[in-house]
Amino acid sequence: DGGITQSPKYLFRKEGQNVTLSCEQNLNHDAMYWYRQDPGQGLRLIYYSQIVNDFQKGDIAEGYSVSREKKESFPLTVTSAQKNPTAFYLCASSIAGEYNEQFFGPGTRLTVL
Amino acid sequence: GQNIDQPTEMTATEGAIVQINCTYQTSGFNGLFWYQQHAGEAPTFLSYNVLDGLEEKGRFSSFLSRSKGYSYLLLKELQMKDSASYLCAVLDSNYQLIWGAGTKLIIKP
Numbered sequence: 765d766g767g768i769t770q771s772p773k774y775l776f777r778k779e780g781q782n783v784t785l786s787c788e789q790n791l792n793h794d795a796m797y798w799y800r801q802d803p804g805q806g807l808r809l810i811y812y813s814q815i816v817n818d819f820q821k822g823d824i825a826e827g828y829s830v831s832r833e834k835k836e837s838f839p840l841t842v843t844s845a846q847k848n849p850t851a852f853y854l855c856a857s858s859i860a861g862e863y864n865e866q867f868f869g870p871g872t873r874l875t876v877l
Numbered sequence: 878g879q880n881i882d883q884p885t886e887m888t889a890t891e892g893a894i895v896q897i898n899c900t901y902q903t904s905g906f907n908g909l910f911w912y913q914q915h916a917g918e919a920p921t922f923l924s925y926n927v928l929d930g931l932e933e934k935g936r937f938s939s940f941l942s943r944s945k946g947y948s949y950l951l952l953k954e955l956q957m958k959d960s961a962s963y964l965c966a967v968l969d970s971n972y973q974l975i976w977g978a979g980t981k982l983i984i985k986p
Binding site: 804806808809854864865866868873 | 908925968
């Protein structure tokens, strides 16, 4: 079955620690995205990548970093520079091109204590 | 700036019909998506409109008027499992998705 996996589902970290969220897809999609979702707000784009070894900042990239070394994988690191990291993080992928239906992973809920 | 407006919350009765509106002001338009998101879960695709008019898919229909910057999602024969948030998203001129905050739909028996 094709899909997107994110792990873990829940993650707890102490303030000041970096943490990496995993995102893997086997849909053969070129484009991948990271969003953050806070209560009562829409999805906000953190980073996106249209092709391997290339990625662009979204609206709220400060305090985050990504890599895209493989087509299937797009890990997100939440650094200690991110002032308010507690949130629900969603990874998505889509085919490249004009029709941009995005398929989402199950999400990771990060809580920084 | 770019803006998408949806009602924050709506309540409807099981078996009834509900219409969720979405208005948008974006830099360009290349289509509008509706997604359903149950609490704590990932959004799932419901519909895509790029031309004016109504698209029907089972109990769900989506309407678009590009001249008015307006769309709605119509849900018929409501079931308890339809309790969820409904997200409107517009594909702008750069083919980036701009998301609304979502409408939380509460279904009562």
